[in-house]
Amino acid sequence: MTLIAVFFVIVGVGMIAQWVFSLITRQVPELKDEPLKIILHLIAELSTALILIMAGLAVLGKSLVGYPLSLMGAGMLLYTVINSLGYFAHKRQWGFVGLFVGLLIITLISVVQLFNHFFDLILIG
Secondary structure, three states, X not given: OHHHHHHHHHHHHHHHHHHXXXXXXXOOOHHHHOHHHHHHHHHXXXXXXXXXXXXXXHHHOOOOOHHHHHHHHXXXXXXXXXXXXXXXXXXXXXXXXXXXXHHHHHHHHHHHHHHHHHHHHHHHO
């Protein structure tokens, strides 16, 4: 579970860093074209990032709340990864599509591992 926790923290921090960089360098044209849509999208992405960071740290700290929080964060990440896949595929930015396909696969593997571990904790104690 340590690897999944570290993955979640890295992805969460990376999401925040990517958005800060994009906003500072004014690479978010949607702020002018569709401000409400992008602001709500940013809220969803930053919420996902914060949940992932909290979940990863909770798992690393061996807190039982880490596993349900990780499942929640993984679900949020699945949504944002699929959404990002569509965005970058539409723009034909295949490098980013590849990145998000990789993240999707790792996230799905993480979900399976988290479910297995969480149910082991419940059933075995």
